[in-house]
Amino acid sequence: MTHYSLLITHYSSIFIYNYSTGHDISGANLENVDLSWAELKGVKLSQTTILELKWLTVWQIVNEKIQQRNLEGNDLSHAQLNNVDLSRANLCNANLSAANLRVAQLWDANLENANLCNANLSGVNLSHANLTGANLSGTDLSRAHLWGVILSDTILTGANLMGSDLWGVDLDGINLSGVNLSYADLSYTNLKDADLSGANLSRTNLSYANLSGVNLRDANLSGINLSNANLDNCILPD
Incomplete structure (x- = not known):
């Protein structure tokens, strides 16, 4: 028996769990089937397979290598996209939101005003990506590579940036209050007038960072590296 045979009816929707890699669903009617977080990599389709456009797009992303994809405005929420290559994609x-993009390649991607709330972006490469106006609230960005990323007006409420690499990023005026930045590399960053109140900065590397005017009230600074950092007018914890 294949994993595909496991179907569970829940209210009016059918949920498919644990696709086997290489499973053949040619000719299957998957209309109105919820494929949230289903592993579609290696799954075989045919022209007679009936699949909602959203999940067909996900299938194409994980199975067809296309440079600089145009996915502007697409609904990819709850999609299983771990380890995909979306570098330079629009x-x-x-x-x-709530998509799994663990260790995906998103370098130089345009994510302006994208909704990434509660997504799994752990270990993702977002180097030089444009996240202007993006919603990253509750997003897991642990161990993410963020060199040269644009974070203007980005929402990071409740985000997890533990162990992330933000070396040299311009974070002027950013709101990182309450964010987990423990073990992150923020050396040489520009954090002028940023709000880091209540943030977890345990073991964070802020050497040579510009912390002029930064609010560090109630932040956890245990083991922090502030060597050669600019602390002019910085608000430190009591």
Whole structure:
């Protein structure tokens, strides 16, 4: 028996769990089937397979290597996209909420105004990506590579940036209050007038960072590296 045979009816929707890699669903009617977090890599389709456009797009992303995809405004929420290559893709205004993008390649991607709330972006490469106006609230960005990323007006409420690499990033005026930045590399960053109140900065590397005017009230600074950092007008914990 294949994993595909496991179907569970829940209210009016059918949920498919644990696709086997290489499973053949040619000719299957998957209309109105919820494929949230289903592993579609290696799954075989045919022209007679009936699949909602959203999940067909996900299938194409994980199975067809296309450079600089245009996915502007696409609904990719709850999609299983771990380890995909979306470098230089246009994801402006896309909905990626609660999607699994663990260790994906998103370098130089356009994610302006994208919805990434509660997504799994752990270990992702977002180097030089444009996240202007993106919603990253509750997003897991642990161990993410963020060199040269643009974070203007980005929402990071409740985000997890533990162990992330933000070396040299311009974070002027950013709101990182309450964010987990423990073990992150923020050396040489520009954090002028940023709000880091209540943030977890345990073992964070802020050497040579510009912390002029930064609010560090109630932040956890245990083991922090502030060597050669600019602390002019910085608000430190009591």
